Every structure is written in structure tokens, then in C-alpha cells.
Amino acid sequence: MSSDAARNMTVPQKNEASRALFDDPLRLLPQSMTKLFSFWVRATYPFDSIGTHLSMHHSTRLNRRVTPGIRLGNFVTFKKDAWLNLWETQGPKIIIDDNCCIGARSVISAQNRIHIERDVRLEASVLIQDHNHAYEDVQKPIRDQGLTPGGTIRIERGCYIGQGVAIVCPQGELVLGHHCVVMPNSVVLKGAPPYSLLSGNPARIVEQLDPSQSGIQSACAS
Amino acid sequence: MTIVSDSTETKLNNGPSYLEDPLQLLPRALTSLYSRWVRLSYPFASLGKGLSVHPYCGWQRSQAHRISLGNHVQIRKDALLQVAASSVQSDEPAIIVDDETCLGPACQLIAKNRVHIERDVLIGQSVLITDHGYSLQDVVGSQDQQISEGGRVRVGQGSWIGYRAAIVCNKGELVLGRNCVVAANSLVTRSFPPYSVIFGNPARVIRQYDPAKKRWVLKTA
Numbered sequence: 001m002s003s004d005a006a007r008n009m010t011v012p013q014k015n016e017a018s019r020a021l022f023d024d025p026l027r028l029l030p031q032s033m034t035k036l037f038s039f040w041v042r043a044t045y046p047f048d049s050i051g052t053h054l055s056m057h058h059s060t061r062l063n064r065r066v067t068p069g070i071r072l073g074n075f076v077t078f079k080k081d082a083w084l085n086l087w088e089t090q091g092p093k094i095i096i097d098d099n100c101c102i103g104a105r106s107v108i109s110a111q112n113r114i115h116i117e118r119d120v121r122l123e124a125s126v127l128i129q130d131h132n133h134a135y136e137d138v139q140k141p142i143r144d145q146g147l148t149p150g151g152t153i154r155i156e157r158g159c160y161i162g163q164g165v166a167i168v169c170p171q172g173e174l175v176l177g178h179h180c181v182v183m184p185n186s187v188v189l190k191g192a193p194p195y196s197l198l199s200g201n202p203a204r205i206v207e208q209l210d211p212s213q214s215g216i217q218s219a220c221a222s
Numbered sequence: 223m224t225i226v227s228d229s230t231e232t233k234l235n236n237g238p239s240y241l242e243d244p245l246q247l248l249p250r251a252l253t254s255l256y257s258r259w260v261r262l263s264y265p266f267a268s269l270g271k272g273l274s275v276h277p278y279c280g281w282q283r284s285q286a287h288r289i290s291l292g293n294h295v296q297i298r299k300d301a302l303l304q305v306a307a308s309s310v311q312s313d314e315p316a317i318i319v320d321d322e323t324c325l326g327p328a329c330q331l332i333a334k335n336r337v338h339i340e341r342d343v344l345i346g347q348s349v350l351i352t353d354h355g356y357s358l359q360d361v362v363g364s365q366d367q368q369i370s371e372g373g374r375v376r377v378g379q380g381s382w383i384g385y386r387a388a389i390v391c392n393k394g395e396l397v398l399g400r401n402c403v404v405a406a407n408s409l410v411t412r413s414f415p416p417y418s419v420i421f422g423n424p425a426r427v428i429r430q431y432d433p434a435k436k437r438w439v440l441k442t443a
Contacts, residue, residue, distance in 0.1 A: 023282045023283045023284050024263075024282070024283045026256075026259065026277075080300070104300070104328070105328070105348075123350075124328070124330065124348070124350075125328075125348055125386070158361050158362075159361070160355075160356070160360070160361050162350075162356060162388070162390075163330065163348075163350045163388060164348070164350070164386055164388065164407070179358070179361045179362055180361075181356055181357065181358055181360075181361055183356055183388075183390065183409060183411075184350055184356070184388035184390060184409055185386065185387075185388050185407050185408070185409045185423055186409075186423070195358060195362065196358075197356075197357070197358050199409070199423075199424065200409075200423055200424065201423045207358060209358040209359075209362060211362060
């Protein structure tokens, strides 16, 4: 568990965008635009609370009027074309803790509560959604039918969510235990205990790790 | 079913398509200028003729010496070619893209040891090809220890990787044989023989070309 303890210490990390500064002079313009936009967002958007060292690409979709429902930690990175969507602003609906990285083209859409704990890394094109569109009335178009009540989602610390994963919780609570890995293109509808490797559509636990022995045990396929 | 090979070439030779819409001239010129800039200033391991790169391509010049590109490689918008930070420092190229290959928009090649795309491969939009990363040791271990070794990926010549497919190899070598077709949204985690049509999550062969009979045969799992 020593490595686990080491992970719990707050280590100041550089945002990924600033790492490659001066690599290519042509990159200076987009990089400075990201910096300026992050500064602008931090200074003027009315977040529930916001930490230091935000890095947000200027193409991030985020409405200023819903930002009271968002709480961000330190060293949070948003890549290109990420989208934070909220339906109401009462109470923090989206909580993203320290050192999280939200990949390009990712969508986080919250109605109740989505909590992403520290050190979680989302790869590109991830969907996290705690509600659905209602579809029961076949006479009406979907957009006039409103949303389902939905549930809550908690992704615990150190998780790694692969590209194109969808994490959808239509009801109840979905908890992805700490240090889970989700393979690309999986569809996660149920929670998983800590140290699980999930894969497939719908996602199932493929492997599980016992951190005390650090040996991997295959989960039975039944 | 027969393999039609020349359809794209005939379409490309159908006269200059940049005259189609004058509004397309500016982005095309930017792409061409950026490709020229990359050719002049990036220290690639090797670089062929006729490279075309969209200006939004995500790569770093400090990693270019680990990337090798063949002739007439096309790299579309938002494509990402990345050598992992935890990669062993060496001068061997980690990402090799051979001649006439097209990397689609927003596709990601992330290499730690070796990702090799052979010639005439068509890679669709939002495809992920990586040789490391998706293992539990990686998330449990701290930054500098217990990181898994990763594997190697080779995509055989003439293959076609469909929209948003993911090819992930955590250890050993993953080889897709020549002329494989990977269906959209598939997840490939092991090797497949040549002339296979692969589909699903996890992927399996649904169709295969029989070179002896010279036709495609169905495979039911």
C-alpha cells in the first residue's frame, strides 16, 4: 500500500498544455489562447468553487450561467471540444477534483450529481451522463418529453477511462471504485469495486487486482 | 465480392478539387503551408515525399525523432501522434507510418514501444491505436515504478480501420494481418490473421477471405 500512500500526497503537477511550451513556435498562438481563455474563465465565471492552475482549451463548451453548479479542483485540464452540460445550477452538480484531465470531445452531462475524484484521467470522446431523455410518449418528439429523474455517478480517485467510453446511470447510484481501468469503447451501466478492469458492451469486470498481493486475478466469466 | 483497389485513385485524378469551392482555398492553403513547415523544421526519423498534415495535428517537435513517415502520408484534422512520456529513451522510431497511409480525423496513435502502420492502410475517424496503458498495474503503481512494459502493434498493409475502432495491446505483440477490415466501434485486443473482417467488443472474426478458393467465406462463432 506504500505506492497508494504516495499517490495520496498532493504533488504539484504541471498541466499538460504547459509542458510543451516553445516546442514549436507555431504552437505558441494556440497555447497562449488556451492560457488566456483559462485565465478569463477563472476570473469571470461564477463557479461554485475553483482551484488553481485551470487549463481549459478555448473550444470547451461551457455556459457561464450554469457555472454556479460546477466545482473544480486544482490542476484540472480540459482538452479541445470538451463539453460540460448542466440542466440546473442548484448545488454543485459536477464536481471535478484535483489533477483530473478531461479528454478531447468528452461530454459530461449532469442532472443530479457527477463526482470525479482526484487523479482521474478521461481519454478522448468519453460520455458521462447521469440521466436520459424520456421516450415513453411515442406521439411527442424526444426533445419535448423532458428527462428521466436519473441517478448519481461517482468516479473514485485514480481511475483511467479509455477512449469512447460511455458511463450512463439512468437511476440509482453508479460508483466506479478507485483505480479502475475501463477499456476503450465500453459502455458502463453498473458500478465496479476498486481495482477492476472493465471491458465490453455492456461493460463487465475482466480482471481484478488484489493490491495487497499486487497479483491479477481473472474474474469468472459467469 | 471482389476487392476494388483503384477507386480512390481514379477519384483523386479527376481534376483539381480545390477549385470546387473557393472557400476551401484558405484551409487547403493552410494545410499545405503547415505541411511544408513540418517538412522543413521537424527532425523526423525518416520522412517521405508528399506529406499532408492538417495544422490541428497534435504532436510535439521534441518527439519527432521517434516518428517515421513514408511517402504520401495524409494526416487529417485533430489527429494525434504521441510517444508516451514513460517511453524508454532510444533513437528507434516508436511510430512508423508507411507509404500511402491516411490517418483520419481525430485518430490517435499513442506509442511507448512500437506502433507500425504498414502501407496503404486507411484509418477512419476517431480511431485509437495504442501499445500500452490499459492495465491495472499502470494505475496502481506510482509515477516511476510498476509501470507495465506495454507491447507492440502492427497493422498489416491494405487494412481498413473503421470509425472509432480501438486497437489496444498491453503486452506481447498484436499483429493485424494484411487486408484486415475492422468494423466501427470494435475493440481489438489480440492478433488476427490476414484477410479477416473483425467486428465487436471484444472483436471476433465474422468473415474471411479464402486465398485458395479466392472468395470471402462467412465465419460463425
